[in-house]
Amino acid sequence: MSDKQNEKEVKGGLSRRGFLGASAVTGAAVAATAFGGAVMSRETWAAAVKEAKNKVHVAPGELDEYYGFWSGGHQGEVRVLGIPSMRELMRIPVFNTDPATGWGITNESRSIMGEYYPNGDCHHPHISMTDGRYDGKYLFINDKANTRVARIRLDIMKTDKITSIPNVQAIHGLRLQKVPHTKYVFCNGEFFIPHPNDGSSFDLQADNSFTCFSAVDAETMKVAWQVIVDGNLDNTDADYTGRFAASTCYNSERALDLGGTMRNERDWVVVFDVHAIDKAIKDKKYVMMDGVPVVDGRKAKNSPFTRYIPVPKNPHGCNTSPDGKYFIANGKLSPTCTVIAIDKLPDLFAGKLKDERDTVVAEPELGLGPLHTTFDGRGNAYTTLFIDSQLCKWNIDEAIRAYKGEKVNYIKQKLDVHYQPGHNHASLTESRDADGKWVVVLSKFSKDRFLPVGPLHPENDQLIDISGDVMKIVHDGPTFAEPHDCIMCRRDQIKTKKIWDRKDPFFADTVARAKKDGVNLETDNKIIRDGKKVRVYMTSMAPSFGITDFTVKQGDEVTVTITNIDQIEDVSHGFVMVNHGVSMEISPQQTSSVTFTADKPGVFWYYCSWFCHALHMEMMGRMMVEKA
Numbered sequence: 001m002s003d004k005q006n007e008k009e010v011k012g013g014l015s016r017r018g019f020l021g022a023s024a025v026t027g028a029a030v031a032a033t034a035f036g037g038a039v040m041s042r043e044t045w046a047a048a049v050k051e052a053k054n055k056v057h058v059a060p061g062e063l064d065e066y067y068g069f070w071s072g073g074h075q076g077e078v079r080v081l082g083i084p085s086m087r088e089l090m091r092i093p094v095f096n097t098d099p100a101t102g103w104g105i106t107n108e109s110r111s112i113m114g115e116y117y118p119n120g121d122c123h124h125p126h127i128s129m130t131d132g133r134y135d136g137k138y139l140f141i142n143d144k145a146n147t148r149v150a151r152i153r154l155d156i157m158k159t160d161k162i163t164s165i166p167n168v169q170a171i172h173g174l175r176l177q178k179v180p181h182t183k184y185v186f187c188n189g190e191f192f193i194p195h196p197n198d199g200s201s202f203d204l205q206a207d208n209s210f211t212c213f214s215a216v217d218a219e220t221m222k223v224a225w226q227v228i229v230d231g232n233l234d235n236t237d238a239d240y241t242g243r244f245a246a247s248t249c250y251n252s253e254r255a256l257d258l259g260g261t262m263r264n265e266r267d268w269v270v271v272f273d274v275h276a277i278d279k280a281i282k283d284k285k286y287v288m289m290d291g292v293p294v295v296d297g298r299k300a301k302n303s304p305f306t307r308y309i310p311v312p313k314n315p316h317g318c319n320t321s322p323d324g325k326y327f328i329a330n331g332k333l334s335p336t337c338t339v340i341a342i343d344k345l346p347d348l349f350a351g352k353l354k355d356e357r358d359t360v361v362a363e364p365e366l367g368l369g370p371l372h373t374t375f376d377g378r379g380n381a382y383t384t385l386f387i388d389s390q391l392c393k394w395n396i397d398e399a400i401r402a403y404k405g406e407k408v409n410y411i412k413q414k415l416d417v418h419y420q421p422g423h424n425h426a427s428l429t430e431s432r433d434a435d436g437k438w439v440v441v442l443s444k445f446s447k448d449r450f451l452p453v454g455p456l457h458p459e460n461d462q463l464i465d466i467s468g469d470v471m472k473i474v475h476d477g478p479t480f481a482e483p484h485d486c487i488m489c490r491r492d493q494i495k496t497k498k499i500w501d502r503k504d505p506f507f508a509d510t511v512a513r514a515k516k517d518g519v520n521l522e523t524d525n526k527i528i529r530d531g532k533k534v535r536v537y538m539t540s541m542a543p544s545f546g547i548t549d550f551t552v553k554q555g556d557e558v559t560v561t562i563t564n565i566d567q568i569e570d571v572s573h574g575f576v577m578v579n580h581g582v583s584m585e586i587s588p589q590q591t592s593s594v595t596f597t598a599d600k601p602g603v604f605w606y607y608c609s610w611f612c613h614a615l616h617m618e619m620m621g622r623m624m625v626e627k628a
């Protein structure tokens with residue numbers, strides 16, 4: 001179907017389910033019902049289906065054009081997808097426990113995780129940048145549930161740092177400094193709490209109750225500084241000069257109840273002057289709180305660090321346009337998006353504007369429940385409308401002209417999506433390279449889109465072709481709870497290792513321990529007894545472990561350290577100790593270790609859990625536990 005035809009049908013007002021049926025459903029038989037007997041001939045329908053199928057079809061053996069990184073929501077992991085096929089390539093455990101890789105079980109992962117929680121709630125995955133372009137080095141993600149920020153190394157696709165953020169509760173919005181490079185990870189504390197939060201005060205309206213905007217140093221992963229704010233913070237983004245970051249606040253009311261949070265007609269976009277904050281930190285003009293330098297950015301304190309721009313009502317998403325010109329706040333309870341001109345912000349901070357609202361250059365009315373906006377690099381914005389279940393494409397320049405009073409229709413298309421969309425994300429949209437090829441809409445409800453699987457439904461992540469004038473849904477992607485957000489980059493922007501480097505810092509502590517024990521990990525198979533502690537060092541090479549039996553005493557604390565000396569790509573081994581809750585991955589040239597108590601007397605088999613060889617089943621050994 002040509003874009004012209006498609007457009008005609010869009011304007012012709014097809015039924016909601018009908019229009020999306022056009023792209024997603026295969027088989028001409030469905031056509032008649034899907035379109036409710038409207039506009040499309042059987043031939044046009046067949047052509048549309050074919051075109052859509054061709055676009056997303058990545059033939060067996062061919063590679064996708066883009067990497068997609070999906071957050072796992074309250075499931076706690078990050079998932080790696082290929083786009084446009086939407087094939088899941090890998091899962092990266094982050095805040096969760098993962099038996100396949102031993103994340104949360106091995107010593108290496110537990111030392112990265114710090115204080116152990118069995119859960120996490122990650123929303124916002126973002127790739128590190130240099131000069132406003134993805135550099136493929138790291139991916140950062142928040143944990144709302146336990147107030148943490150994690151970093152994933154993209155060369156090995158493993159989490160390598162997790163930082164707990166003090167002085168706040170629930171890190172929600174997270175974005176990265178884009179320019180000159182990702183020095184800071186900006187993260188929003190959502191809920192305000194008393195300080196100190198030690199049970200001495202429960203008065204959340206008091207002056208000592210607040211939340212903070214935090215900057216985490218992307219290399220050290222230490223909190224560089226925090227800014228006390230009024231109200232709370234929701235989402236955030238940074239600009240292309242390196243000076244500003246902006247966050248939405250839905251609770252300017254400082255309310256504790258639902259009704260209260262909706263009292264004000266306008267809440268805020270809080271703008272942070274990163275340079276001014278950096279300078280105050282350098283000049284030692286801060287207070288220390290829980291080891292972090294903190295400055296006060298509250299409204300009433302007339303702070304040099306912040307400005308509060310009133311925007312309607314309970315705003316949610318905050319998105320920087322890839323031309324670097326605008327912060328866009330998504331109205332949620334207002335049908336509008338607010339467009340803030342970043343080049344007016346220096347004047348706002350310098351006190352040269354009469355009103356904070358003088359930075360607003362457009363406030364287009366888009367539809368019900370605007371949540372997030374993404375961009376195609378051609379001047380168009382795409383906003384999800386949660387309540388309308390639509391994706392609204394609009395032109396930013398035209399919205400600005402309309403705001404000045406010109407009669408122009410800035411809305412280009414509204415596309416039904418299925419259903420209740422939250423985030424959306426266009427290819428390369430957070431960088432200067434926004435290329436306007438694909439947008440993913442992450443819908444919270446899937447209702448009738450898939451085979452039913454009981455009361456708990458999957459989410460539905462729809463892939464939409466935005467390369468032409470008209471948006472077309474080309475794929476429905478059911479996902480498990482709950483990819484709040486995703487990010488897509490070109491495949492050449494990520495360079496991964498095929499096998500581990502023996503010097504990798506990921507297992508450096510384990511290597512240091514082995515050295516202390518006089519063990520050469522690549523050659524030695526040794527058992528070291530140290531009172532009630534037993535350290536078993538072995539190699540693995542398909543299809544055998546370097547040690548096939550060892551004996552310990554009931555109650556011993558056993559540490560098994562395995563080095564996979566295979567050098568062949570893809571030959572990963574595993575280690576499972578039966579009836580002990582022990583499981584881990586050992587990929588080529590990797591060292592992994594796990595510590596457990598041998599608390600039951602008897603014989604226990606261990607085996608390799610990653611299929612590595614024709615004799616994989618035979619890759620096994622035994623632990624004898626002598627009765628105490």
Ligand code: RUQ
Nearest residue numbers: 123422423484485
């Ligand atoms: S937020 S559905 Cu957690 Cu990113 Cu908007």
Ligand code: CUA
Nearest residue numbers: 573608610612
């Ligand atoms: Cu080693 Cu399976």
Ligand code: CA
Nearest residue numbers: 250251261314
């Ligand atoms: Ca509010």
